[in-house]
Amino acid sequence: MKKQLIGIGQDDGHDTIKTCYGFDEAKKEYLYGYHKSRANEGLQQVMSVGNQHSSAYETEGKQFTVANGQALIRTMDTRMIDYPVSDLNRTLVNHALAEVGLGGQTIFLVTGLPVDQYYKDSKPNVALIQRKMDSLAKPVRRIGVGAPMAKIGGQKVLSEGIAAFYDAMMSHDGTYNASIQQIISRRPVAVVDMGGKTLDIAVVIENVRGVYGERSGTADIGVLSLITKIASRLKSKFEISNDVPSTYVEEACRTKMYEFFGEMHDVSEIIETACREYLSEVKNFFVAKVGDGSDLGAAIFVGGGAALIRSALGDEAFAVVFRGKCLVADQAEYANARGMWKYVNFIMREEDRSVDVPDTEEAPMSLSKVAA
DSSP states (O other), X not given: OEEEOEEEEEEEOSSEEEEEEEEETTTTEEEEEEEEOOEEESOOOOOOSSSOOXXXXXXXXXXXXXOSXXXXXXXXXXXXXXXXXSHHHHHHHHHHHHHTTOTTOEEEEEEEEOHHHHEETTEEOHHHHHHHHHHHTSOOEEESSOOOOOEEEEEEEEEHHHHHHHHHHBOTTSOBOHHHHHHHHHSOEEEEEEOSSOEEEEEEOGGGOOBOGGGOEEESOOHHHHHHHHHHHHHXXXXXXXXXXXXXXXXXXXXXXXXXXXXXXXXXXXXXXXXXXXXXXXXXXXXXXXXXXXXXXXXXXXXXXXXXXXXXXXXXXXXXXXXXXXXXXXXXXXXXXXXXXXIIIIISOGGGGEEEOOTTOOOOOOGXXXXX
């Protein structure tokens, strides 16, 4: 029989896997998963307390252990060019899907690629897009006890900048944002995606007819470089011999406080200075690709870097990059995942995410009842 698959949006980034898998009408909030892109090759022994699920997996003959909240585990650097088609990426994607409660279900998964990888000579890079889908179609098996794995029954890959624009353009029920529609009907809109490894700029053509290739692009100045810089300065300030775990740095970015031998210290100067320096790098790349932006209708800031800058410096800080209408996405780190979810549920044709399934397949769980 034909079955319409559950549409899932997942921003499988170098720093964090963000999953959007529904909208809770009662609570009026999206259902999210947020899992750090941290794993090691091989089986890592971590002593646990209580009955915890295994976070060890096997795929294509390789074994990986996902760091499931353990800050002190040394993990693989995801900042490699082939990460989107790697065994590591496939493992992290499947781990995140199982962790949000999609195990045992057949889903239609929408993921993304950075602008410079999605496009080649201003056209979709069909070969790389297919490689990514082929990679994610390969099986991943959990080693040990744990939730069942999800089955990826269909896929689509979007440009991450375009996905974030879909998020800005549409509400949770598929209705359009009149303000964004009015802007994009007259002027191009720049999406500035401050991701983990990369900074993406996508200048969306009027009426969403694509992107201006020459004015869009990617630079390797993602938020991970900012985290590394802050970690180095914290290490120097407190004369620490150990490396500062990235999770501790992220906490310091949010709170502007750092715990050192049980005492809290104000590190706001370190955080704010580093964030302003990072924004200067973002501005330099923006000007290199877009110019002064005087011909744009607006600039939309998304990604984990945008969320971090907002928490550290406030929305007004983005005016350093663009003098015009600056729109900072709500929960900016989830903008791409939300846009992917909206695409599969409201833009794709229903028949394009329907597959033949055995009559005995179990009915899907109600997404409104899945814990975020």
